[in-house]
Amino acid sequence: MGEIQRLKTEIQSRKFRSMEIAAEIDVKVREIKKLLASYPLIKLRDLELHLIDQLASEAHALKKQYTALQKEIELAEKELES
Secondary structure: OHHHHHHHHHHHHHHHHHHHHHHHHHHHHHHHHHHHHOHHHOOHHHOOHHHHHHHHHHHHHHHHHHHHHHHHHHHHHHHHHO
């Protein structure tokens, strides 16, 4: 029984962390959209491409973490079923 409870706790913890990461990705994407939306109103030279690149890199790193967590959750749930 202790092993089952441990697996359930780990799954819940990973699911919570994956939700946090998804929220962080959402913030980064919204920031990128906001920067890109300003483009028609500002000159191209004033568009902060370096900031967009930085945000995209951060979002990509978060997506890797999210994907890894999803795989861990899937494996833990399979282990729980067996």
